[in-house]
Structure formats: structure tokens, C-alpha cells
Amino acid sequence: MTATPREFGTQPFDLPLGRPPAGSDAPVAAPSDPEVVAATSLPPVPAVRTRESAAPLDSAARFGVRPLLLGLDLLAVAVGLVGAELVGRGLGDDFPARKTAAFAAVLLLALAQAGLYRSRLALSVLDDLPALAGRWTVAAGIAVLGQVLWSNALWQDYIIDWQFLWGALAIGVLVVALRAVGYAVVRKLRRRRLVVHRTLIVGAGRVGHQVADILREHPEYGLHPVGFLDADPRYLAGPAGLPVLGTPADLPEELRDGRVHNVVVAFSSMKESEMVKLIRTCDRYRCELFVVPRLFELHHVDDDMDTAWGLPLVRLRRSTYRSPAWRVKRMVDVAASGFAVAVLAPLLGLIALAVRLDSGPGILFRQERVGVDGRTFQVLKFRSMRATAMESATTWNIARDPRVTRVGRFLRKTSLDELPQLFNILRGDMSIVGPRPERPHFVEEFRSAYPSYEARHRVPSGLTGWAQVHGLRGDTSIADRARFDNYYIENWSLWLDLKIILRTFSSVFRGAGG
Structure with missing residues (x-):
């Protein structure tokens, strides 16, 4: 295996x-x-x-290949732009430096997407050459397409200024040449035990x-x-x-x-x-x-x-915490939850009023849950049971509990009872996407019964998660939940978060809650 x-x-x-x-x-x-x-x-x-x-x-010495490669590519771009501009002026041509700069920006993004800035043990420019050539072609194609769309937007004929390709070609050659030199220097420093x-x-x-x-x-x-x-x-x-x-x-x-x-x-x-x-x-x-x-x-x-x-x-x-995109995730959490609270304020008010009229005082329900690294916090939900009822910390599922009110049953079915957790996200207790938090009693029980369950707590809990959008909620397999949550952690990306959010909206509209 x-x-x-x-x-x-x-x-x-x-x-x-x-x-x-x-x-x-x-x-x-x-x-x-x-x-x-x-x-x-x-x-x-x-x-x-x-x-x-x-x-x-x-x-x-701690020496990073990633910043070295990025620095060399930025140097290649700078030298290519300046050199091409000088040559163009010397020949009396109106060299489109701005278009070449746009090409360079697309090229750097394409190289990053291809993983050409990752740290590696074996460094060889010949290994990189196919990917470099492919990304250069893609960037040039996007630049040409941009020229076509721009000229058409100005109600002009389709005009392609091919002069920028000389600058693009110079940048591509410099990227390959500087990487070859950089790799040689790194290998020499390693052989001499300087790195x-x-x-x-x-x-x-x-x-x-x-x-x-x-x-x-x-x-x-x-x-x-x-x-x-x-x-x-x-x-x-x-x-x-x-x-x-x-x-x-x-x-x-x-x-x-x-x-x-x-x-x-x-x-x-x-x-x-x-x-x-x-x-x-x-x-x-x-x-x-x-x-x-x-x-x-x-x-x-x-x-x-x-x-x-x-x-x-x-x-x-x-690990997800070491990914640069993880910082973006927290910024998205704060911005999105704050925006959602502002936009959904009328809906939150209506739900609060419905809960109050249906079952008396006490709109919000607070319960201790286990979050990242095993730390506990108070999760917020709209109350779905009668005001005199207390949801047990050791009762697994209350979906068929007679103390659940009519409004509460609707809120649970549509997952609207979870909306106050937007404030948990703003506070930093939770994230928009992540493993759903569980009560301490069940965490202890599941930890001993399902060895991989504890690994879910490597990242903050979420309002929705990979397991939930696959229907794993309520009386479903805990082992399957742990497997899906750990898959999410190991394969996390901002795109995966967006996909989970879109599928969550679909589940809410279909009333798939419980």
C-alpha cells in the first residue's frame, strides 16, 4: 500500500x-x-x-527557494520591460510597455498557479522549461485577447500590436536564464554546506x-x-x-x-x-x-x-495554518459575516420576533461546544424549544422532541436557527466553513470510539462544512463525518470553501436541514 x-x-x-x-x-x-x-x-x-x-x-542557514525564484522572475520582468522600452524608443517605435507589463503580471500569476515557486530538492531549469514555455504561451494569448477586446470596446477595428511580443519574448528568455543561474548558485551553496x-x-x-x-x-x-x-x-x-x-x-x-x-x-x-x-x-x-x-x-x-x-x-x-491563503480565509470570514449580519438584520429581527411570540422570553440559546485545539466556546442559536425546556448536553438528537416548537421545527429544517453563529464568526470562535462543533460530552465519547475524530479540531469549527453538504448531519455516521472533515482539512483551499458555501445555499433552499 x-x-x-x-x-x-x-x-x-x-x-x-x-x-x-x-x-x-x-x-x-x-x-x-x-x-x-x-x-x-x-x-x-x-x-x-x-x-x-x-x-x-x-x-x-534558513534559505528559501520560493522567495529566490520570485525575486529572479521579478528581476527578469523589470529588466525586460526597461530594455524593451529603451530599444523601442531608439528605433522610433511606440513600444506598448503597458501591454507588456500586463503580460508580465499574467505570466507571474500563471507560474505561481503551476507551482513553479514551490521549494524543491532537485533544481533543474530543464525540468521547468516545458511548464515555463506553456505558461508563457498562455500569458501571451491572454495579452493578445485583451488587446482585441479593448479595441472592440472602443468601437475600433480589431487591432493587435504585435510589438509587445518582443518584450514578452525578452522576459521569457530572461526568466529561463536567471533561473538557471539561480539554481546553479543554490546547488553550489548547498554543496559547500553554506545552505x-x-x-x-x-x-x-x-x-x-x-x-x-x-x-x-x-x-x-x-x-x-x-x-x-x-x-x-x-x-x-x-x-x-x-x-x-x-x-x-x-x-x-x-x-x-x-x-x-x-x-x-x-x-x-x-x-x-x-x-x-x-x-x-x-x-x-x-x-x-x-x-x-x-x-x-x-x-x-x-x-x-x-x-x-x-x-x-x-x-x-x-498544514492549512501555514498556507498564505489561510490569512485570506479569516479576512473573508470577518468581511462576509459582517456583511451578512447587516444585510440579514431584518430577517434576524423577524425570526427573533417569531421565536418570542411562539414560545415566550428567551430568543437565543447558548451551548458549550468544542472548537479548534479542543478549546470550548459558547455557540449561539435561535431557540427552537419551549422557554421552560433545557436542551440536554448529553441528548444527541432533539428533532422529534415534543418540546420543539412549531417555529423551532421550521428554523431547524431550514437551518435558520444557525444564523446567530455569524456573531461567533465575527468574534473568532468559528469560521464560515469548517467541521461542525460538538458538545464536550460527545467529543469525549467519539474520541475514544473513532480514532480519527480528534483530528477535526486542527482548524476552527464552521457554520457549515464538507460533511454537512454531503448530508452527514443528525443521525448519520460519526466515522463518515470524521472522514469528510479530515478530507476537508487535508485538501483545504479557498475554492473548496466557496464550493461548500454554494452547496450549503442549495441545501437550505431545498430544506435539507433537520
């Missing part, structure tokens, strides 16, 4: 960590792996070395030692192994003197002190479910996680994968 990022998105999260219990399921190493057979005839490591025994690096990143290897078996050998013999990848983590290490053929710093359960501590920012997960004696929940605990730390895939000798290397001397490595997606 191949350990892919998708697979890592559906397993347990925050359970007690430690050595695998006796009689646990299959370890991470495949049964057919010779390492498993060889390990039974090799003596264990006599002693696990301490962190202090790992030789510190003289220079462990190195301390790296832990989880798994001290055959594959783990193979990874360590490659990284030590090929510093051009920028990863410097400083030790292993393995609950049951074996010394096989590998780099001499590289210590075992502890068990995989020690990984959060190693990341917490900031000494290590890169982790390569190779095969170890830790079972896969334990490894997944361990990796999920690293979401809050600034680190890059690589995974050696199952059957890596047969693995096809995609554009979004890394390789180290022929060894494929799956770079796990950055």
Missing part, C-alpha cells in the same frame, strides 16, 4: 503516543521488505544516543539508512541528516556515527525546540495508524515533511514530488 498524502489524511491524530503495543497491526515496513527479515537476525542498537551527542552544524537544513529520519532500518546515505553523499539537496527516530532501531549498512535520538513519539519535541525543520519518514517498526497521528501532531510546527512511498522502486514521480538521487519522496502538503 502506497503511503500518499491522501492516505495520511484519513487516520488518527491526537491519541497518546508511544511504542506500538504488543500484537499491533502490520508495521510501516512492508512484510515483503528484506529489512523486516534481516532485522530479526541483527542485534538491536546497544544504546540510544542523546540529542546532545548529535554534532551540531556550524552553519544551518543546509537539519533533517531527522524517522525509521532506522534499511530504507532509513539508504535515505541518510543519499543525503550525506549528495549535499546539493540541502538536507543534512542529524539522526534517526525509531522505537526499535537496527544498524544495517548506513552512515557511521549517525545517532538514534529517540523514538518516533519524540518527533514533536524535536520540532518544538526549533533545532530541526525537515523530516523524512522512512519505514519503521511503528504501525501506520500511529505514524499518521504522529505526523498530524506536527501541524502546528514549521517543518517540511517528506515520506518515502511504498514500493518506491516502482513509484511514478509526478510534478509535485521530489527526488533525491533517484529516490522518490512525497512532500506532504503544508
Whole structure:
């Protein structure tokens, strides 16, 4: 079974960590792996070395490939625009610098969309060339289309000023040339150990030692192994003197002190479910996680994968909190919820009046729920039960409770009872989209029954969510809810949020609440 990022998105999260219990399921190493057979005839490591025994690096500079590439491309754009403008003036031509600048902006956006600014271990301009050429063509086509539409909007003939293509071509050539120079400089700095990143290897078996050998013999990848983590290490053929710093359960501590920012997960004696929940605990730390895939000798290397001397490595997606778009999500939450409160104020007032007339005083209902990182908050809802009734914190579903009023039943069916949670979003307790918050009693119950349930609390709770738009609400499978919520977290994007919001509107109009 191949350990892919998708697979890592559906397993347990925050359970007690430690050595695998006796009689646990299959370890991470495949049964057919010779390492498993060889390990039974090799003596264990006599002693696990301490962190202090790992030789510190003289220079462990933090160097970002992403800002370097963006800076080089911006330089190529600037030089291309200035040079083309000067040449155009010298020839007496009216060079359309503004149109070339528009092309350049589209090109940079296209390169970012293609993932050409992501950090990589193996840097080669020849690998980038097909994607660069394709995005250049797309940007040029959009620029030409813009000229056509602009000229037609001014009631002119279709006019295409092809002179701007000289500037666009110059920018494209400069982008390729500067990237080639930049890659060469980075590789040289890495080889001289001027740019190195301390790296832990989880798994001290055959594959783990193979990874360590490659990284030590090929510093051009920028990863410097400083030790292993393995609950049951074996010394096989590998780099001499590289210590075992502890068990995989020690990984959060190693990341917490900031000494290590890169982790390569190779095969170890830790079972896969334990490894997944361990990796999920690293979401809050600034680190890059690589995974050696199952059957890596047969693995096809995609554009979004890394390789180290022929060894494929799956770079796990950055946790949602570390994504630059996550800051945009919070700004959207504040703007959208504030706008919704202002626009829906008349509707909120009518609902409040209906609740008051139908069942007496007490319009809002407050209940403790569990949010991000297990913190509790008071969720707000329009009251749907009689004023003298108290909704139990341990009652799962009140849909058929006779104490639910006529207005309350309508509000629950249309999900309008959830509208006061817009104020929870403004306060920062919740987000518009995210896993639905649950009561503490049921969180404790589900945490023990469904190992992946706790992982839902890695992000703020939401007014609506991926599970809800798939009909998983009320008396539906908790395991399915946890699976859909964790899928949302692992695959989060602003577009996914928008898709969930649109599907939520569809559900509300169809009266799919309960």
C-alpha cells in the first residue's frame, strides 16, 4: 500500500503516543521488505544516543527557494520591460510597455498557479522549461485577447500590436536564464554546506539508512541528516556515527525546540495508524515533511514530488495554518459575516420576533461546544424549544422532541436557527466553513470510539462544512463525518470553501436541514 498524502489524511491524530503495543497491526515496513527479515537476525542498537551527542552544524542557514525564484522572475520582468522600452524608443517605435507589463503580471500569476515557486530538492531549469514555455504561451494569448477586446470596446477595428511580443519574448528568455543561474548558485551553496537544513529520519532500518546515505553523499539537496527516530532501531549498512535520538513519539519535541525543520519518514517498526497521528501532531510546527512511498522502486514521480538521487519522496502538503491563503480565509470570514449580519438584520429581527411570540422570553440559546485545539466556546442559536425546556448536553438528537416548537421545527429544517453563529464568526470562535462543533460530552465519547475524530479540531469549527453538504448531519455516521472533515482539512483551499458555501445555499433552499 502506497503511503500518499491522501492516505495520511484519513487516520488518527491526537491519541497518546508511544511504542506500538504488543500484537499491533502490520508495521510501516512492508512484510515483503528484506529489512523486516534481516532485522530479526541483527542485534538491536546497544544504546540510544542523546540529542546532545548529535554534532551540531556550524552553519544551518534558513534559505528559501520560493522567495529566490520570485525575486529572479521579478528581476527578469523589470529588466525586460526597461530594455524593451529603451530599444523601442531608439528605433522610433511606440513600444506598448503597458501591454507588456500586463503580460508580465499574467505570466507571474500563471507560474505561481503551476507551482513553479514551490521549494524543491532537485533544481533543474530543464525540468521547468516545458511548464515555463506553456505558461508563457498562455500569458501571451491572454495579452493578445485583451488587446482585441479593448479595441472592440472602443468601437475600433480589431487591432493587435504585435510589438509587445518582443518584450514578452525578452522576459521569457530572461526568466529561463536567471533561473538557471539561480539554481546553479543554490546547488553550489548547498554543496559547500553554506545552505543546509537539519533533517531527522524517522525509521532506522534499511530504507532509513539508504535515505541518510543519499543525503550525506549528495549535499546539493540541502538536507543534512542529524539522526534517526525509531522505537526499535537496527544498524544495517548506513552512515557511521549517525545517532538514534529517540523514538518516533519524540518527533514533536524535536520540532518544538526549533533545532530541526525537515523530516523524512522512512519505514519503521511503528504501525501506520500511529505514524499518521504522529505526523498530524506536527501541524502546528514549521517543518517540511517528506515520506518515502511504498514500493518506491516502482513509484511514478509526478510534478509535485521530489527526488533525491533517484529516490522518490512525497512532500506532504503544508498544514492549512501555514498556507498564505489561510490569512485570506479569516479576512473573508470577518468581511462576509459582517456583511451578512447587516444585510440579514431584518430577517434576524423577524425570526427573533417569531421565536418570542411562539414560545415566550428567551430568543437565543447558548451551548458549550468544542472548537479548534479542543478549546470550548459558547455557540449561539435561535431557540427552537419551549422557554421552560433545557436542551440536554448529553441528548444527541432533539428533532422529534415534543418540546420543539412549531417555529423551532421550521428554523431547524431550514437551518435558520444557525444564523446567530455569524456573531461567533465575527468574534473568532468559528469560521464560515469548517467541521461542525460538538458538545464536550460527545467529543469525549467519539474520541475514544473513532480514532480519527480528534483530528477535526486542527482548524476552527464552521457554520457549515464538507460533511454537512454531503448530508452527514443528525443521525448519520460519526466515522463518515470524521472522514469528510479530515478530507476537508487535508485538501483545504479557498475554492473548496466557496464550493461548500454554494452547496450549503442549495441545501437550505431545498430544506435539507433537520
